[in-house]
Amino acid sequence: MKTRTRHQHLQRIDRVVALLQAAVEQGNELPELATLAAAAHLSPFHFHRIYRALAGETVGNTVARLRLLRALQLLAEPDGRVTEAALAVGYETPQAFARAFRQAFDTTPSDMRRQGVRLQQEIERLRQPSPGEGVAFSPLKVEVVSVEPFRLVAIRHVGDPVGLGQTYGRLFQWMAERGALEQMAGIYGVPHDDPRDVPREHCAFECALALAGEGPETVGEVHPLQLGGGLWARARHVGSYDHLDDFTDHFIADWLSDSGYTLRDAWPFRHFHDDPEETPEAVLRADIYLPVEPG
Structure with missing residues (x-):
């Protein structure tokens, strides 16, 4: 793929991520499929397939990553509270938030907040999709x-x-x-x-x-x-x-x-x-x- 063309397509994906991130940060409903597809100039029929191929993760994975990222950012604030972080990023209860948090980080939100260095490292890590192991393929014909x-x-x-x-x-x-x-x-x-x-x-x-x-x-x-x-x-x-x-x-x-x-x-x-x-x-x-x- 030519660098310019790849950059253009990744810009489309970035527009989708920006919409999802705005919804997560503002506590709004997630945009509908048609809205996401239009932002990427893609057909809704193939949107999920193309998004996953170019973004390296599914839309659901992106939303989960952005919610955890926003939660960490809120916890990093001097007066950040676990309950407020949980409700702000779409979890119905602090308990549901704590379960998802422990699954992602193998620690509790309260303990993470006390680990300042690690908290900042996790924030930086979650800004981008995880690379994953993937599968190596021969050049395409x-x-x-x-x-x-x-x-x-x-x-x-x-x-x-x-x-x-x-x-x-x-x-x-x-x-x-x-x-x-x-x-x-x-x-x-x-x-x-x-x-x-x-x-x-x-x-x-x-x-x-x-x-x-x-x-x-x-x-x-x-x-x-x-x-x-x-x-x-x-x-x-x-x-x-x-x-x-x-x-x-x-x-x-x-x-x-x-x-x-x-x-x-x-x-x-x-x-x-x-x-x-x-x-x-x-x-x-x-x-x-x-x-x-x-x-």
């Missing part, structure tokens, strides 16, 4: 391709992504019972939610199989699905499928912002080339497709 619409059958999995294999298993069984496995033309997935943004038990994911030909009539939990249409940026990930969310962040942060393309309001999807039950994790292949249009 991205193609922008036109994808004709294609048909699939799918089961929507709602719950912990750990259970995706079982849902795909039900879909394969459904195809086998109808003698349609020979019509399978590919294994696909559409993540509607990211477990870093949404509680894992509420995450929705379309487990899908592409069809060659008409395919069997869908009934029950199996429903028809269509993907493709228009331009798509495609990059291949090799390795554990557990890292696909991190890889998508890498894709957006290191390619999209300097590509001359923007994201269209369509779901990204994944094309899985290998079965994790039969292929070593280190060589699993999956193509990530982002819906794009000239920017």
Whole structure:
């Protein structure tokens, strides 16, 4: 990503952070999604995905960090009180504030206030997102391709992504019972939610199989699905499928912002080339497709 382009995009993220920080400091309701997206000149459809990729943390993480930062700043004042700090940053009770505080700093607000040096160090640390460990990826090789619409059958999995294999298993069984496995033309997935943004038990994911030909009539939990249409940026990930969310962040942060393309309001999807039950994790292949249009 060119330095100038990256700077422009980070400025957009800074505007969002400024809105969130103002709300936290003034004790106001957090801005709605549309307001945050407009401040960043981003589509609400992809706002959380792009924010996370560029900011290095989710919006929820940013809010939690800013609340703790403001609490520390209030505690650092000569007459700062724990109860006032708790209520000022959005905690309903001092007890809830104390629990969150201990989880973050492994000490109590009162003890932190007596540790002047550490308090100032924590204030400086919380001014920026934590870098995190992250995952190292090879340099991206991205193609922008036109994808004709294609048909699939799918089961929507709602719950912990750990259970995706079982849902795909039900879909394969459904195809086998109808003698349609020979019509399978590919294994696909559409993540509607990211477990870093949404509680894992509420995450929705379309487990899908592409069809060659008409395919069997869908009934029950199996429903028809269509993907493709228009331009798509495609990059291949090799390795554990557990890292696909991190890889998508890498894709957006290191390619999209300097590509001359923007994201269209369509779901990204994944094309899985290998079965994790039969292929070593280190060589699993999956193509990530982002819906794009000239920017």
